Each structure stands twice: as C-alpha cells, then as structure tokens.
Amino acid sequence: MSETSQRPTSRKGEIRTEILSRITRGDWPPGARVSSEHELMAQFGVSRMTAHAALAELAREGVLRRVKGLGSFVAPPLAHLTVMNVGDPAEEIAARGALHRAEVILAAERPATAAEALVFRLSEGASLFHLVIRHFENDAPVVLEDRLVNPKAAPDFLNQDFSRQTAFAYLMALAPYPQGRHIIRATEATERLRALLHLQPNEPCLEIERTTWTATCVVTQVRLSHPGQRFALIGAIEPR
Amino acid sequence: MSETSQRPTSRKGEIRTEILSRITRGDWPPGARVSSEHELMAQFGVSRMTAHAALAELAREGVLRRVKGLGSFVAPPLAHLTVMNVGDPAEEIAARGALHRAEVILAAERPATAAEALVFRLSEGASLFHLVIRHFENDAPVVLEDRLVNPKAAPDFLNQDFSRQTAFAYLMALAPYPQGRHIIRATEATERLRALLHLQPNEPCLEIERTTWTATCVVTQVRLSHPGQRFALIGAIEPR
DNA sequence: AAGTGGTCTAGACCACTCA
DNA sequence: GAGTGGTCTAGACCACTTC
Structure with a gap:
C-alpha cells in the first residue's frame, strides 16, 4: 500500500502498481482473474521470478488470492484491518x-x-x-x-x-x-x-x-x- | 509467526525456523547480527535466492532489520502490534x-x-x-x-x-x-x-x-x- | 578491496486444476 | 495435456558499508 501514487523503482514495483491501479480503477473488480505469471513475463519483459515476486507480494498483503493450477484473483475487500x-x-x-x-x-x-x-x-x-x-x-x-x-x-x-x-x-x-x-x-x-x-x-x-x-x-x-x-x-x- | 513449532516444508522454511528458534532461545538477543546470506548458503546448501528469501521474509515480519553493506540484525521487540x-x-x-x-x-x-x-x-x-x-x-x-x-x-x-x-x-x-x-x-x-x-x-x-x-x-x-x-x-x- | 543486501535472469521440477 | 502457481538453482550487476 502507500505505493499507489509513487513511481516504482524496480521492475517488481512497476508490475505491482500497474496491477493495483487496474484494481482501484475498477478494471479488475473483486473476484476477477488478474494476469498470470507468464502473461506478465510477456507484457513487462521480465523473468518469471520477477513476475512471481510481484504477484506473491500482493497476495501476502491480501490484495490477491492465488490458487495453484487456477490463477490469481482479486481478493474481496470486505474487511478493514486495523x-x-x-x-x-x-x-x-x-x-x-x-x-x-x-x-x-x-x-x-x-x-x-x-x-x-x-x-x-x-x-x-x-x-x-x-x-x-x-x-x-x-x-x-x-x-x-x-x-x-x-x-x-x-x-x-x-x-x-x-x-x-x-x-x-x-x-x-x-x-x-x-x-x-x-x-x-x-x-x-x-x-x-x-x-x-x-x-x-x-x-x-x-x-x-x-x-x-x-x-x-x-x-x-x-x-x-x-x-x-x-x-x-x-x-x-x-x-x- | 505461528510457525515456531511446526516442521518446515520448504528449504526457506527450514532456514526461517532455525533463525527464529535461535532468537527465541536467546542465542541471538535483540540487536545481534544473524548469519549473512552467504553464510546461510554454506550452512544449508541452498542458493543465494533462497537464503535471501528467508531473511527477507523475517525482515518483512519485523523480526529482522537488514542494512545494505552491513548485515541482518535481530529487531528490538519493544512494541506489540495489535x-x-x-x-x-x-x-x-x-x-x-x-x-x-x-x-x-x-x-x-x-x-x-x-x-x-x-x-x-x-x-x-x-x-x-x-x-x-x-x-x-x-x-x-x-x-x-x-x-x-x-x-x-x-x-x-x-x-x-x-x-x-x-x-x-x-x-x-x-x-x-x-x-x-x-x-x-x-x-x-x-x-x-x-x-x-x-x-x-x-x-x-x-x-x-x-x-x-x-x-x-x-x-x-x-x-x-x-x-x-x-x-x-x-x-x-x-x-x- | 571485501563483504553485505537488493534485484534480476533464464532456466528447472513439482503439484495442482481444468477440459 | 496445457496452463497455473510454489519452489529452487547458479549465476549476474548494483549500491552500500567498513577497513
């Protein structure tokens, strides 16, 4: 978070902010499937490790939910965490x-x-x-x-x-x-x-x-x- | 956390729990320097990426504080996070x-x-x-x-x-x-x-x-x- | 100069899901 | 079987710190 309006300083950060902005813009509503690691590799020209790191970080923060064999999905934002x-x-x-x-x-x-x-x-x-x-x-x-x-x-x-x-x-x-x-x-x-x-x-x-x-x-x-x-x-x- | 007494399922988890148990046992008191990424590579026979991932995860959770050029240190546990x-x-x-x-x-x-x-x-x-x-x-x-x-x-x-x-x-x-x-x-x-x-x-x-x-x-x-x-x-x- | 962490690459094997 | 994420490897370049 807090990164929403910062310029990213790393390839991972670029991917992060792009995904976050698509979510907050409403392109990807809660429940929607976001780009897969391979798609991000092609779109951003990064290695799979980097694409994975970006998605894994968002999952750790609770923004995404990832399912093996299925894909990464926008998590339902139904609770604040205080x-x-x-x-x-x-x-x-x-x-x-x-x-x-x-x-x-x-x-x-x-x-x-x-x-x-x-x-x-x-x-x-x-x-x-x-x-x-x-x-x-x-x-x-x-x-x-x-x-x-x-x-x-x-x-x-x-x-x-x-x-x-x-x-x-x-x-x-x-x-x-x-x-x-x-x-x-x-x-x-x-x-x-x-x-x-x-x-x-x-x-x-x-x-x-x-x-x-x-x-x-x-x-x-x-x-x-x-x-x-x-x-x-x-x-x-x-x-x- | 919560992993303190679980058997790790991954190489990263092994390193994590070993570091955590050394900290809670008191081998590494707050402020102490923990093993570097290269030392962990040798001790656990893993690649640097894996050693880095373990240390980075503990840093994210607030257990360690990492300083570029210096090392990784046990963070002072002086505040609860509610x-x-x-x-x-x-x-x-x-x-x-x-x-x-x-x-x-x-x-x-x-x-x-x-x-x-x-x-x-x-x-x-x-x-x-x-x-x-x-x-x-x-x-x-x-x-x-x-x-x-x-x-x-x-x-x-x-x-x-x-x-x-x-x-x-x-x-x-x-x-x-x-x-x-x-x-x-x-x-x-x-x-x-x-x-x-x-x-x-x-x-x-x-x-x-x-x-x-x-x-x-x-x-x-x-x-x-x-x-x-x-x-x-x-x-x-x-x-x- | 040597050691540290930050980041990234281009592969790899695995377990899982869906058709 | 094709696509997904989970994990790991063996390198690499960089910025930083200390000596």
Whole structure:
C-alpha cells in the first residue's frame, strides 16, 4: 500500500502498481482473474521470478488470492484491518514529549484464584505475582496497570525496580516475540479507579486487557485502565 | 509467526525456523547480527535466492532489520502490534451467529460545517451526505452508526436501501482498498445515545471513529457508538 | 578491496486444476 | 495435456558499508 501514487523503482514495483491501479480503477473488480505469471513475463519483459515476486507480494498483503493450477484473483475487500501499536507506557508517554513517572502501588506474591489459574494453565492456589502500578504523564495519572505474572516465566520479577524499568520492558526482554490477545472495553470506573486516576464524575475508563504467552507458558495478563476523557487509541487502517 | 513449532516444508522454511528458534532461545538477543546470506548458503546448501528469501521474509515480519553493506540484525521487540479486524457490522453480527437488523434514522444531504469541511478537504458549506443507522443484534441495539459521506466519492449514496446492504459494503464496493485512520475512545453517553442504545444508568460508550480515503479524495467518516457493557473489541497480538 | 543486501535472469521440477 | 502457481538453482550487476 502507500505505493499507489509513487513511481516504482524496480521492475517488481512497476508490475505491482500497474496491477493495483487496474484494481482501484475498477478494471479488475473483486473476484476477477488478474494476469498470470507468464502473461506478465510477456507484457513487462521480465523473468518469471520477477513476475512471481510481484504477484506473491500482493497476495501476502491480501490484495490477491492465488490458487495453484487456477490463477490469481482479486481478493474481496470486505474487511478493514486495523493495526495499532501497543507498547511500553513509558515509551509512549516519552514519544509524546511528556515526562513519565511510575508509582508502585502493590508488588506481591499470592495464590491464584480459580479463574486466574485457568488463564495461566496452573492449578488453583499456585503462586502468582501481582503488580499494580500507576503511570503519570507530566504528573497527571494516565494509566493504572494491574498485572499478573507467571513465576515460572519470570521468577525474579518482584525484585525489579519498576520505577526505573517498566514491567513491560522487563518481560519483553525475558520473553521476546510473544503471542497474545487483547480486549478493549469501555467501563464504568470503580471508586478506587476514580480516585487513583483523578477521574471526573461519570468519566468512564478505556480498558485494555492483554494476555501474552510463549510456546511454553502464559507469561502475563495485564489490565490497563485509562481515563476516558484524556486518552484514545489511534491506529492506521490497512486493506485486506 | 505461528510457525515456531511446526516442521518446515520448504528449504526457506527450514532456514526461517532455525533463525527464529535461535532468537527465541536467546542465542541471538535483540540487536545481534544473524548469519549473512552467504553464510546461510554454506550452512544449508541452498542458493543465494533462497537464503535471501528467508531473511527477507523475517525482515518483512519485523523480526529482522537488514542494512545494505552491513548485515541482518535481530529487531528490538519493544512494541506489540495489535491487529484487529474491523468490518461490516452486519457481517460481524452474523459471524457471531446472531440476527442483524438495521434501522435508518436519518439519511439526508446538508452543508458541511467548518470542521467537517476540513476533514473532507472541501470548502465550507459544500454538500455532504449524513446517515444515521441503528444496528440490532437479536433485537438489542448494539451500534449507532453516524456517517458522513463525500458526494464526490459516492454521488448515488442516498438512493441506497440501507436495510438491505450496509453503507460499509456499498462504499467498499465503490472504493475498495482505502487507506484510513481510526480513533477508539471511551465516552460518557449523551441522552440521545442512552435512549437509542438502551443504555443502563452510567453505562459508558465505546466509540470508534474511522476516516477513510482513497488516492483522490476523503470518502467517509463514521462514528460507531457501542454500549460499553455489551461490547468489546478483541484482537490478536503479533510481535514486531 | 571485501563483504553485505537488493534485484534480476533464464532456466528447472513439482503439484495442482481444468477440459 | 496445457496452463497455473510454489519452489529452487547458479549465476549476474548494483549500491552500500567498513577497513
């Protein structure tokens, strides 16, 4: 994408933009069959590898769907794909040019409840680390981080100084490239959140709950509560 | 991803999984230099094109960063990438196995305010289409769709039957593969929203505002308001 | 000058689909 | 059997980085 109105710098790019423009012009509606690799070889005077690379790239991006023995087809563009960066609260605040400060409210070890044991695939009552941290942006509280950590994944977790390095950064160093899922909700704030985040009367919270795991175990589950009036998630939309 | 624990089916896949496992094992921490294309040719007995393809694929996925003349390096895994499908409300409701119904509340043409003109890059007072639709899931209201449409992108927009085809599907057919940005917020509901979405007292809204454009013009801006207690956005996390 | 990645060529073998 | 995409080879030229 983003290449729609750029001059291509490579033979592959030429083919790409030509195909993309035919699709957006409507010459090739969703479902239509586009040129085959051999046809592109003749039309553009390139080798089959180059024609293949152009089509394969468009297929990877979701613009085309390719079927062995049949051909390449314009994929139905029936869903946006929304992409959002969710990173270290400290880094995001710093990226906005603001000052970050973290306050540890709770850092303790305790037995898992039945529900938590299920999430972490542990037995009920197994030990979990529980961390609660309040993040400030220029002295205004912007996130309450409520995090559970699997001791098997990070046995030394509670000995960290979380006012210096965030839990996010520490866990990412221990278990880089995790998989995960997240849930975004709008919730009515509890009295505790109302006080900790300095919420206005009736101001809701934007909650992000994130569970991440590696091949071997569930690493952490975190709930990030943001003040609704002072926080929004912004992201880009990509076609698929 | 997702290939971490699969047996590779191709030479490229072999190289990929070997590199990935060395990274996740910690042999190659973030910032480390990985094998060069020539080294991989020798180690795996493949051609340079195959070694290149493996490294290029990992670079595309954000696992590696490649620098011409220098080498390939493990990318710092300091941010999650959150990916979410945002599609047609009707299709999403159907995908949950529920019944979808749409009710048109407003469909009109009116002059743009100054702020709207800015968004659509039109002059103030230029004509805009304004559509308000309430979507039901099994007879419970789940979304209020408040949409502005650029008449230049969809001149025939108001003549559609939006109880049969959603505005989303109609616009996607007219201008497939748009670019865009979206903002997600938690907001206190207005009285109007409270009534239309059957909200509980103090129940907040999860708002998604989406602006989409093509190469030639801004196509549409839509605000989707969801009841906080009955709606959440769920997505997958991918490393970058 | 040596090593790196970016790109491309002109072949090749295979598995698949359709008629 | 003819056409399709999936994958791979053994070269090539180029731009770039470091020494």
